[in-house]
Each structure stands twice: as structure tokens, then as C-alpha cells.
Amino acid sequence: MxxxxxxxxxxxxxxxxxxxxxxxxxxxxxxxxxxxxxxxxxxxxxxxxxxxxxxxxxxxxxxxxxxxxxxxxxxxxxxxxxxxxxxxxxxxxxxxxxxxxxxxxxxxxxxxxxxxxxxxxxxxxYRYMPPAKAFIDAVHAGDVGALRMLSIREHRFPFLPKVGDWNRFSRNTGGTMVEKCCHFFDLMRLIVRSEAVRVYCSGAMDVNHRDERYGGETPDIIDNSYTVVDFANGVRAMLDLSMFAEGAENQEEIAAVGDAARLEVFIPSGELVTSPRTGFRRPKAVERRVIHTDPVALQAGSHHGSTFYEHQKFNAAVRGEGPVEVTAEDGLRAVAIGAAAEISAREHRVVAMAELGF
Structure with missing residues (x-):
């Protein structure tokens, strides 16, 4: 092709x-x-x-x-x-x-x-990072029982320089909650298998870019936040973002808690940890395994091999040998949650998705 x-x-x-x-x-x-x-x-x-x-x-x-x-x-x-x-x-x-x-x-x-x-x-x-994919499949297979809570943490490095410094301004990016966090809002929708109904975000630009000036303008992008998303099926999800924590051992940590167990995944270590409920003061029954990624795929990019796997799926869809797994509608919904989070952070209030036409 x-x-x-x-x-x-x-x-x-x-x-x-x-x-x-x-x-x-x-x-x-x-x-x-x-x-x-x-x-x-x-x-x-x-x-x-x-x-x-x-x-x-x-x-x-x-x-x-x-x-x-x-x-x-x-x-x-x-x-x-x-x-x-x-x-x-x-x-x-x-x-x-x-x-x-x-x-x-x-x-x-x-x-x-x-x-x-x-x-x-x-x-x-991010859907196609092998550890994340294994985590998603396990949640959907019922490994945690009925899912009730989902949390995602990304503690990472600041935004990198881009041509013309376009990514320093929300008017060009949609804001951090759209630009960066649409990945995680997409993961939330995929894992929870429901649509967002309300969003609350507390965030600010507290550390990064404060002393930078571009054409006399100061950047206006959030560098840390907590965002809570309520879904129509009753599941609640939370995103913990810090863009001044590049020293963290794992950049992404995702945890799903259901009525039967907690499941966690750590990236890039690839560790998947299952913690079934055991009852108060009874011995823990934690299980650990590591999800490995093809080294060739790992070397081809900085997203834990996911871009390679995504391309194989896209290529198959073009050939008529597989479905479109991430539609334009999926992209819209992720942008909409991010836009709601940006409004919430600026206006210090809960934003109902119905306000935005969803």
C-alpha cells in the first residue's frame, strides 16, 4: 500500500x-x-x-x-x-x-x-500498547468482576519544543486536556464501555513554561491536573496528570477496581498485577505477570510499540481484512471530554456533557 x-x-x-x-x-x-x-x-x-x-x-x-x-x-x-x-x-x-x-x-x-x-x-x-491491551482485555473478560472505578495516572516530562512553538498555546492545541489527555479519555470510554455524562477538572500551569515568552505571549497550557469523569453506567473514572514528573519509574499506571478484584498495569515496566478480594485480615492473593512487547516495535517509536500495532490494524482495515477500531466518532468523544475538562478547570465547576451537546 x-x-x-x-x-x-x-x-x-x-x-x-x-x-x-x-x-x-x-x-x-x-x-x-x-x-x-x-x-x-x-x-x-x-x-x-x-x-x-x-x-x-x-x-x-x-x-x-x-x-x-x-x-x-x-x-x-x-x-x-x-x-x-x-x-x-x-x-x-x-x-x-x-x-x-x-x-x-x-x-x-x-x-x-x-x-x-x-x-x-x-x-x-495508547490502546495498542501491549500491557494496556492486556489490561483492557482482562477487565472486559471480567477479571475484576463488575467494574466500578477506573484510575489513570500519567506522570511524565513537559511538552517538547515543536516547530513554531505551536504546542505552547491552547488555541493551537485545544488545551492540554484535549491535546494530551484525549488518549486517556479514549481509554476510559473503551474500558468502561459507556459515555461520559459529567466532568470535573482541577488543573493549572504551576511549574512548566512560566518563564517562556513567544512573541511576547506567555504559554497557557495546563501542566498538572486531576479530572473526574462520571459515566452513564455509574462507573467513575479519574485521571491524575503531572507533566513535571519525568523521574517516575513508570510513566503510565492504570487501575481498575471491581466488586471482585483490583487490576493494575504499569508502563513501561509491563507489569500486570491482579489483587482479588480476600476478606478482612485474610492472606493476600496477589498475582503478577509481565506483558512483553516486540523489541523491533519498541525501537520504532516512543509509545511502547503501540504505533506499530496500530498500523497493522489500520492496514488490515484498508485491505478489508479487519474493522475500523477507532472511528472519527471515537475521536470526537475524546475531544469533547477534554474540552469539558478545559472548561471545568478554567471555570472551577462541574461540566455536564449535555451542555456540549452530548
């Missing part, structure tokens, strides 16, 4: 690395208005760069006739403009998260995806 890539920054390079180890995938075109980024991408392609067409924008790439599928890894606020010519051309699309920076634009994507002859897939690679 012939692939094009729009947006050749850091995540774009990760996609190129994973396409290089995806059977049958051939990169035939790149598009990016930034010369330095294009040079970086061509360097990443190495000996495969010869013959790869280069364009300044998505419209030119869409019209070239050289691609069957396109990966969109351009800055968040460009997604709608980038996607329009790709939809017009009827191409298969894998669009990086967040789907868009606003609910309005995300709804537009959903409508266009529904009318398109091509496959549309929202890139939510």
Missing part, C-alpha cells in the same frame, strides 16, 4: 519508522511547509527516500495520485484544513489525535468521514 505523510515532525517520524517495518507499506509522498522538517523526514527514510515525492501542502499531495492512504501528523489546529482535500480525493486516512481542537471541527470530521469512500481511523495508539 502506498502511503503519504502530512506533517513530518516528531510524530510523523515515528510513523515513518513504523511504516518501515509494516509489511507491504511503501512511503511515496511527504507534505510539510517546513523545509527543515522535510529534511528530517528524508533522513529518517534513509535509502528509501529516493523517489519519494515532496509537497508543500496536503492539497498537492492529495492531487498527486501517488498514494492510497495518508497519515495526518500535522499540528492539531491544522487538521480540518489538511483533511478537507484528503476527503475530497477519497483517500484512506489515519489522523493523529486529537481529531481537532474544537468540538465543532471534530463534528465536521465525523460528517466527512461518514460520507467518504475511504477508511478513516483516529490514531489513539
Amino acid at each position: 502506498r502511503y503519504g505523510l502530512v506533517g513530518t515532525g516528531m510524530m510523523g517520524i515515528e510513523h515513518l519508522s513504523n511504516l518501515a517495518i509494516t509489511p507491504g507499506a511503501v512511503v511515496t509522498a511527504l507534505a510539510d511547509p517546513t523545509t527543515a522538517s522535510l529534511a528530517w523526514a528524508r533522513g529518517a527514510l534513509k535509502d528509501r527516500a529516493a523517489g519519494v515525492a515532496v509537497f508543500e501542502d496536503a492539497a498537492a499531495l492529495a492531487a498527486c495520485g501517488l498514494v492510497d492512504a495518508v497519515i495526518v501528523a500535522s499540528p492539531n489546529h491544522t487538521h480540518r484544513a489538511v483533511l478537507e482535500p484528503l476527503f475530497d480525493a477519497g483517500l484512506h486516512i489515519l489522523c493523529e489525535k486529537p481529531l481537532a481542537t474544537t468540538i465543532e471541527d471534530a463534528r465536521w470530521v465525523v460528517a466527512r468521514a461518514a460520507a467518504s469512500p475511504g477508511v478513516f481511523w483516529t490514531a489513539m495508539e
Whole structure:
């Protein structure tokens, strides 16, 4: 299958690395208005760069006739403009998260995806981290009994520099709760198997970026928060985010608690821990195992191998050999919860999803 890539920054390079180890995938075109980024991408392609067409924008790439599928890894606020010519051309699309920076634009994507002859897939690679996948499967298999509580912790490094410093401002990203946390709101929906009804977020920019100035402007992105999400089926979920905790042994920790057991997963260690209920003062019965990830997939990116597994699923869907597992609607719902969290953090109140039309 012939692939094009729009947006050749850091995540774009990760996609190129994973396409290089995806059977049958051939990169035939790149598009990016930034010369330095294009040079970086061509360097990443190495000996495969010869013959790869280069364009300044998505419209030119869409019209070239050289691609069957396109990966969109351009800055968040460009997604709608980038996607329009790709939809017009009827191409298969894998669009990086967040789907868009606003609910309005995300709804537009959903409508266009529904009318398109091509496959549309929202890139939510955290679903495909092998330890996370094992955790999700175990919860759905009933290992914790009836799920009642879900908690996700990401303690990580600050936002990295990006071209033009676009990720320092909420107007370009949708805000941290959309940009970064849509992954986790997507995981919540997937694990809980219900829709959010209300959101409360307490967050602020307390440590990172406070002394930075871009064109005289100070960044306005949250760097730590607690977010509680109530779901329609009665399950409650919580996200604990810190973007000044890069020293943590595990970047992600997820825990599900049901009426029969607690299940935890730690990433990148890969440890999966099951703690059944035993009764007060009775011996614990904790079980531990490690979920391993293919070393080749691990080396192809910085998302614990998940981008590789995501590409295999997308490739299969394009060939008609598998379903679309992460739809535009999934992308919209994750953006909507993130948008509700941003409102909640700014206005210090609970936000009902019905206020946003959900």
C-alpha cells in the first residue's frame, strides 16, 4: 500500500519508522511547509527516500495520485484544513489525535468521514500498547468482576519544543486536556464501555513554561491536573496528570477496581498485577505477570510499540481484512471530554456533557 505523510515532525517520524517495518507499506509522498522538517523526514527514510515525492501542502499531495492512504501528523489546529482535500480525493486516512481542537471541527470530521469512500481511523495508539491491551482485555473478560472505578495516572516530562512553538498555546492545541489527555479519555470510554455524562477538572500551569515568552505571549497550557469523569453506567473514572514528573519509574499506571478484584498495569515496566478480594485480615492473593512487547516495535517509536500495532490494524482495515477500531466518532468523544475538562478547570465547576451537546 502506498502511503503519504502530512506533517513530518516528531510524530510523523515515528510513523515513518513504523511504516518501515509494516509489511507491504511503501512511503511515496511527504507534505510539510517546513523545509527543515522535510529534511528530517528524508533522513529518517534513509535509502528509501529516493523517489519519494515532496509537497508543500496536503492539497498537492492529495492531487498527486501517488498514494492510497495518508497519515495526518500535522499540528492539531491544522487538521480540518489538511483533511478537507484528503476527503475530497477519497483517500484512506489515519489522523493523529486529537481529531481537532474544537468540538465543532471534530463534528465536521465525523460528517466527512461518514460520507467518504475511504477508511478513516483516529490514531489513539495508547490502546495498542501491549500491557494496556492486556489490561483492557482482562477487565472486559471480567477479571475484576463488575467494574466500578477506573484510575489513570500519567506522570511524565513537559511538552517538547515543536516547530513554531505551536504546542505552547491552547488555541493551537485545544488545551492540554484535549491535546494530551484525549488518549486517556479514549481509554476510559473503551474500558468502561459507556459515555461520559459529567466532568470535573482541577488543573493549572504551576511549574512548566512560566518563564517562556513567544512573541511576547506567555504559554497557557495546563501542566498538572486531576479530572473526574462520571459515566452513564455509574462507573467513575479519574485521571491524575503531572507533566513535571519525568523521574517516575513508570510513566503510565492504570487501575481498575471491581466488586471482585483490583487490576493494575504499569508502563513501561509491563507489569500486570491482579489483587482479588480476600476478606478482612485474610492472606493476600496477589498475582503478577509481565506483558512483553516486540523489541523491533519498541525501537520504532516512543509509545511502547503501540504505533506499530496500530498500523497493522489500520492496514488490515484498508485491505478489508479487519474493522475500523477507532472511528472519527471515537475521536470526537475524546475531544469533547477534554474540552469539558478545559472548561471545568478554567471555570472551577462541574461540566455536564449535555451542555456540549452530548
